[in-house]
Amino acid sequence: MKKTLYLILFWISFYPLLAQTPQSIIPIETNDNALVLHIDKDNRVGVIYFGKKISQNAEYETLAKSLKYKDDNAGIYNSIYTPSGTWSLVESALEILHADGNTSTELKFVSHNIEKIDANVTQTNIVLRDPVYETQVTLSFKSYSKENIIEQWSTIKNQEKNTITLKKYASANLYFIAKDYYLHHYHGSWAREMKPEDTKLTAGIKTLDSKLGTRANLYQPPTFMLSFDRQATEDEGKVLLGTLAWSGNFKIDFEKDSYRNLRLIAGINPHASAYSLAANQEFQTPSFIYTYSENGKGEASKNMHNWARKYRILDGQGSRLTLLNNWEATYFDFDENKLTGLFKGAKDLGVDMFLLDDGWFANKYPRNGDNAGLGDWQENKKKLPNGIGYLVKEATKAGVKFGIWVEPEMVNPKSELYEKHLDWVIREPNRPETYFRNQLPLDLSNPDVQDYVFGVLDNLFTKNPELAFIKWDCNAVTYNAHSMYLEKAKLPQSHLYVEYVRGLYKVLQRIRAKYPKVPMMLCSGGGGRVDYEALKYFTEFWVSDNTDPMERIFMQWEYSYYYPAIAQCNHITDWSNVGIKFRTDVAMMGKMGYDIVVSKLDEKELVFSQNALKNYNNLKEIIWHGDMYRLVNPFENQMASVQYVNEQKDHAVMFNYLVDNRYDLTSLLSTTKLKGLDAKKKYKIKEINIYPGTKSTINEEIIYSGDYLMTIGINPNLSNRRTSVVLEINEVK
Numbered sequence: 235m236k237k238t239l240y241l242i243l244f245w246i247s248f249y250p251l252l253a254q255t256p257q258s259i260i261p262i263e264t265n266d267n268a269l270v271l272h273i274d275k276d277n278r279v280g281v282i283y284f285g286k287k288i289s290q291n292a293e294y295e296t297l298a299k300s301l302k303y304k305d306d307n308a309g310i311y312n313s314i315y316t317p318s319g320t321w322s323l324v325e326s327a328l329e330i331l332h333a334d335g336n337t338s339t340e341l342k343f344v345s346h347n348i349e350k351i352d353a354n355v356t357q358t359n360i361v362l363r364d365p366v367y368e369t370q371v372t373l374s375f376k377s378y379s380k381e382n383i384i385e386q387w388s389t390i391k392n393q394e395k396n397t398i399t400l401k402k403y404a405s406a407n408l409y410f411i412a413k414d415y416y417l418h419h420y421h422g423s424w425a426r427e428m429k430p431e432d433t434k435l436t437a438g439i440k441t442l443d444s445k446l447g448t449r450a451n452l453y454q455p456p457t458f459m460l461s462f463d464r465q466a467t468e469d470e471g472k473v474l475l476g477t478l479a480w481s482g483n484f485k486i487d488f489e490k491d492s493y494r495n496l497r498l499i500a501g502i503n504p505h506a507s508a509y510s511l512a513a514n515q516e517f518q519t520p521s522f523i524y525t526y527s528e529n530g531k532g533e534a535s536k537n538m539h540n541w542a543r544k545y546r547i548l549d550g551q552g553s554r555l556t557l558l559n560n561w562e563a564t565y566f567d568f569d570e571n572k573l574t575g576l577f578k579g580a581k582d583l584g585v586d587m588f589l590l591d592d593g594w595f596a597n598k599y600p601r602n603g604d605n606a607g608l609g610d611w612q613e614n615k616k617k618l619p620n621g622i623g624y625l626v627k628e629a630t631k632a633g634v635k636f637g638i639w640v641e642p643e644m645v646n647p648k649s650e651l652y653e654k655h656l657d658w659v660i661r662e663p664n665r666p667e668t669y670f671r672n673q674l675p676l677d678l679s680n681p682d683v684q685d686y687v688f689g690v691l692d693n694l695f696t697k698n699p700e701l702a703f704i705k706w707d708c709n710a711v712t713y714n715a716h717s718m719y720l721e722k723a724k725l726p727q728s729h730l731y732v733e734y735v736r737g738l739y740k741v742l743q744r745i746r747a748k749y750p751k752v753p754m755m756l757c758s759g760g761g762g763r764v765d766y767e768a769l770k771y772f773t774e775f776w777v778s779d780n781t782d783p784m785e786r787i788f789m790q791w792e793y794s795y796y797y798p799a800i801a802q803c804n805h806i807t808d809w810s811n812v813g814i815k816f817r818t819d820v821a822m823m824g825k826m827g828y829d830i831v832v833s834k835l836d837e838k839e840l841v842f843s844q845n846a847l848k849n850y851n852n853l854k855e856i857i858w859h860g861d862m863y864r865l866v867n868p869f870e871n872q873m874a875s876v877q878y879v880n881e882q883k884d885h886a887v888m889f890n891y892l893v894d895n896r897y898d899l900t901s902l903l904s905t906t907k908l909k910g911l912d913a914k915k916k917y918k919i920k921e922i923n924i925y926p927g928t929k930s931t932i933n934e935e936i937i938y939s940g941d942y943l944m945t946i947g948i949n950p951n952l953s954n955r956r957t958s959v960v961l962e963i964n965e966v967k
């Protein structure tokens with residue numbers, strides 16, 4: 235009913251515009267931008283424009299007439315879904331081995347429809363078909379107007395009589411026209427996530443990819459920024475932020491063609507993943523998600539945050555729990571008494587929850603180190619004679635909630651599960667096993683394994699309905715990618731990488747159907763797995779095991795372009811010996827937690843932490859749901875500065891850090907301009923998180939206009955003795 239109403243409203247409001255759109259033009263628009271497709275005289279569909287939208291769609295036809303993207307030697311460069319085996323010689327989006335062994339595919343326009351999902355969201359579907367083989371591809375573009383986001387995927391349908399093999403099946407294939415292209419992308423590894431790289435793209439292909447299977451993003455995430463003409467800055471320049479929503483192998487190609495235009499092809503990595511599709515079956519690719527701004531990276535990132543909180547991250551507009559985790563506090567060395575002793579610390583500190591980490595399970599091969607026990611999810615009787623239920627009760631008595639760590643996709647060879655179900659383990663039966671952190675992934679392509687993994691969580695919740703939180707870890711990559719299940723089912727081994735991820739999503743869907751809202755942290759030995767498909771099921775993710783605050787300033791800065799603060803778990807730990815104030819201030823720029831022994835804090839440290847938590851509770855609404863502004867970039871300056879503002883623009887917080895310990899800190903003498911305030915409002919600025927026994931150098935009595943703060947700014951007075959300064963900004967009414 236609602237849908238029909240929207241359709242009617244849509245036609246009333248958009249008919250005049252659509253009526254002016256020439257038949258050969260398909261504009262996919264958001265509030266500010268347009269991706270414009272053109273159907274040429276041969277019925278091929280190509281991209282003719284990507285950028286700021288214009289008001290008269292009819293004029294796109296003028297553009298179409300003036301462009302020539304056909305190269306008789308190489309096919310159509312600007313194809314919206316480049317087929318292969320015919321006249322196109324550039325990187326393809328689709329490669330098919332047809333039932334008769336033929337390898338050629340051609341795609342021609344058949345039809346398109348526009349579905350108005352609600353006042354903000356529109357889905358355009360374009361149907362393409364091979365005139366010779368009955369293969370059909372539907373390209374779907376879901377545009378979120380206000381957030382300027384496009385989510386794009388493809389559905390390939392085999393309408394031939396027999397099975398075909400998809401050798402490549404991209405999610406998106408775009409085309410950009412600019413003078414130059416600058417790619418900002420990432421590499422990393424354990425404790426070194428999100429190390430940025432900048433590359434000016436040259437002729438040929440630059441590829442971002444992963445072949446790691448589970449924990450796919452360990453060395454490289456499917457996340458990037460692409461600036462056009464020149465490097466975009468925070469507030470200036472044309473920039474696209476893109477990411478693939480898929481928790482497995484990916485491949486993103488940037489191909490600069492012979493016209494110096496840029497072809498982008500993003501999707502599942504075809505490496506070892508040829509997929510056979512029986513007659514009448516469909517294959518839907520994951521989504522490629524992107525936003526574009528002509529006002530720099532800050533605006534593009536704000537688009538991503540607004541979209542993610544509203545449409546993607548589980549409970550993105552809701553609340554989160556502050557917590558005390560015991561991983562670094564105890565590692566595997568704990569028992570019931572030690573844990574219940576820590577609950578008091580959680581209460582003293584003032585956090586909402588205690589999170590029990592790794593080491594609580596397995597009996598035949600107790601989990602006393604990372605070399606045994608994974609797979610045997612029964613409480614270890616020696617450590618926890620009274621079970622999890624007792625811990626939940628004791629935590630409740632101590633006044634905190636209780637959460638628990640699991641790593642249900644994995645198994646140690648030293649485990650009962652491995653002894654019982656070797657056929658559930660991903661391994662090459664005829665080769666020696668290779669381990670990553672002494673463990674192997676279970677074969678989630680197998681429905682029995684899916685049941686088992688679902689059961690791990692379901693049992694925990696059934697026995698302990700008060701469980702308030704799950705930390706879901708995944709520490710190994712996939713070596714020796716071989717599935718006994720696919721072998722028995724006579725399905726190709728090359729389905730494994732895809733079916734693993736699909737199996738994971740099936741489990742997560744079942745968990746969410748039964749436990750829709752329990753907060754879950756996505757962890758992969760750090761941030762090795764975060765993406766926007768997984769975040770449909772998780773409320774937050776573990777940024778990195780590296781909690782050195784100096785490293786975190788840089789890491790969180792880069793993550794923050796793509797993921798809002800509410801999703802980023804930042805814990806205060808003893809990883810570094812930097813003072814607790816600096817560690818706390820940095821952790822506050824996200825979802826704050828602790829991983830320390832509270833009783834080891836001295837009096838001042840405890841008082842500081844208790845006050846900091848009170849400040850956090852007062853500010854978390856702004857940090858989680860407000861607009862984020864990156865004010866001073868630590869990669870380019872001696873300091874970092876980040877600000878969050880609420881919607882009413884009457885409450886804000888500014889975090890400032892010294893990131894350089896040289897004597898010559900002249901750049902700190904100047905002011906930092908704030909952003910996102912109301913020029914006409916009056917504000918007072920107060921320093922918070924002041925360490926006991928120290929005094930602020932900020933005069934709290936001065937009343938500033940928003941205009942002053944955004945035009946001239948304020949100096950947070952960072953120095954070698956004030957390395958971290960948090961300022962709260964309140965409207966004076």
Ligand code: DGJ
Pocket residue numbers: 561591592639707709757758759760776778779
């Ligand atoms: C890796 C995670 O990143 C850590 O936080 C911790 O949970 C360990 N695994 C436990 O084995």
